[in-house]
Amino acid sequence: MAAETELTPTSYIEHHLTYLTTQVSEGSFWVLHVDTLVTSIVLGIISLGFIWLIVRRATSGVPSKSQAFVELAVEFIDNEVKNTFHGNRHVLVAPMALTIFVWVLMMNAMDILPIDIMAWITENVLGAHNWKIVPTTDVNTTFALALSVWFLMIFFNIKVKGLGGWMHELFCTPFGKNPFFWILNLLFNFIEYVSKPLSHSLRLFGNIYAGEIIFLLLGMWAATGVSGTIFGAILGAGWAIFHILIVTLQAFIFMMLTVVYISMAHESH
Amino acid sequence: MNINFTLISQAIAFSVFIWFTVKYVWPPLLRAIEERQKTIADGLAAGERGRHELELASQRSSEVLKEAKQRASEIVAQAEKRASEIVEEAKRTAKEEGDRIIVGAKADIEHEMFGAKEVLRQHVAQLAIAGAAKILRREVDAKVHADMLSSIGEDLK
Numbered sequence: 001m002a003a004e005t006e007l008t009p010t011s012y013i014e015h016h017l018t019y020l021t022t023q024v025s026e027g028s029f030w031v032l033h034v035d036t037l038v039t040s041i042v043l044g045i046i047s048l049g050f051i052w053l054i055v056r057r058a059t060s061g062v063p064s065k066s067q068a069f070v071e072l073a074v075e076f077i078d079n080e081v082k083n084t085f086h087g088n089r090h091v092l093v094a095p096m097a098l099t100i101f102v103w104v105l106m107m108n109a110m111d112i113l114p115i116d117i118m119a120w121i122t123e124n125v126l127g128a129h130n131w132k133i134v135p136t137t138d139v140n141t142t143f144a145l146a147l148s149v150w151f152l153m154i155f156f157n158i159k160v161k162g163l164g165g166w167m168h169e170l171f172c173t174p175f176g177k178n179p180f181f182w183i184l185n186l187l188f189n190f191i192e193y194v195s196k197p198l199s200h201s202l203r204l205f206g207n208i209y210a211g212e213i214i215f216l217l218l219g220m221w222a223a224t225g226v227s228g229t230i231f232g233a234i235l236g237a238g239w240a241i242f243h244i245l246i247v248t249l250q251a252f253i254f255m256m257l258t259v260v261y262i263s264m265a266h267e268s269h
Numbered sequence: 270m271n272i273n274f275t276l277i278s279q280a281i282a283f284s285v286f287i288w289f290t291v292k293y294v295w296p297p298l299l300r301a302i303e304e305r306q307k308t309i310a311d312g313l314a315a316g317e318r319g320r321h322e323l324e325l326a327s328q329r330s331s332e333v334l335k336e337a338k339q340r341a342s343e344i345v346a347q348a349e350k351r352a353s354e355i356v357e358e359a360k361r362t363a364k365e366e367g368d369r370i371i372v373g374a375k376a377d378i379e380h381e382m383f384g385a386k387e388v389l390r391q392h393v394a395q396l397a398i399a400g401a402a403k404i405l406r407r408e409v410d411a412k413v414h415a416d417m418l419s420s421i422g423e424d425l426k
Contacts, residue, residue: 024274025274028271028273029272029273029274030273030274031271031273031274031275032273032274032275032278033273033275036275036279037275037278037279037282040279040282041282044282044286048286048289048290048294051294052289052293052294055293055294055297055298055301056293056297058297058298058300058301059301060300060301060302060304060305060308061305061308063301063305067301070298071298071301071302074295074298074299074302075302078299090295090296090299091291092287092291094295095287095290095291095294095295096287096290096291098290098294098295099283099286099287099289099290103283103286135279138275139271139272140272140273140275140276140279141275141276141279143272143276144275144276144277144278144279144280144282144283145279145280145283147276147280148280148283148284
């Protein structure tokens, strides 16, 4: 922020919502959000690496405290998956749910870090003027996850029911086999298949993005004077505490929706 | 809100993380958890078995104890019976022995008495003969009256 000549509310918010981008090729699509990508990968490596380090020397005897902690998380997720998914969950679904929960939780949790302190650190340590530290406020991240799940869903639909079975389901549910309803069924299924990844990704994005905007507004308030600083600090603390719930809840919801979508792809109607 | 290449790179990162979890994180932990569950289940079963065995053993021990008590009381009863038998026998033996001693003593006494009587009789006879001899010294010829004197002596015997 020191580089900015004039500090207005607009420039403040714009600064915090601007990505560090790099152009990988010609065209507006071939832009890469370096901050989103690097932060998310670093977070993934830290969290999954931490779990891996503990799991690598996991014992079936009396577990260490860290192993007990990891087992607690894993068994919690495993139970949730077991209640929803009735195939062999250990092949893909349960580990994927663990990955999503841990990774999304870590990415969401970046939201709680004080936004301007982190901006100062990224500017002065990394030398990047713009660096968004919350990867899930980037719609690309949430869409990447949701679309990956969506493709897996279609993959399992075809794998479990066969291409014909899936087509049959697309045309004959939810209203019945009658050819009269085929178009209507297809339309309904089309809407469902479009709305699934949209709601899946935008729910997470919206919640975390809104949380970040609130932090920005409180930060702006803090810049207005002493009383603004005091109230901004108090409300910011309150919002951060409340955000612990939102961060965890959204990560959990995202994981559960993934499991539900994959399970639905396994069940024929 | 601009979709761009970040989406594809994030999807790649996502799939790599999933692959990593599926391959390296999930199986060892699952194995450890399942092994521990098995150990715990085995332990519980063993505990249950041990409890059952303890119950059986205590039942058996109480049976053995009861049997031993019964046996002990039988032995004591037998011993008492045997002791009273021994006492009875000893009494009987003692009585017989006493009777025998008494009979022997009586026989001895009789024998002695008989001997004493004999001696006394001989003395009396001699005295009588001596007295008679003194009285009849002059009148009686020992040779003439020898038959009479000897018959008197015979009677006195």
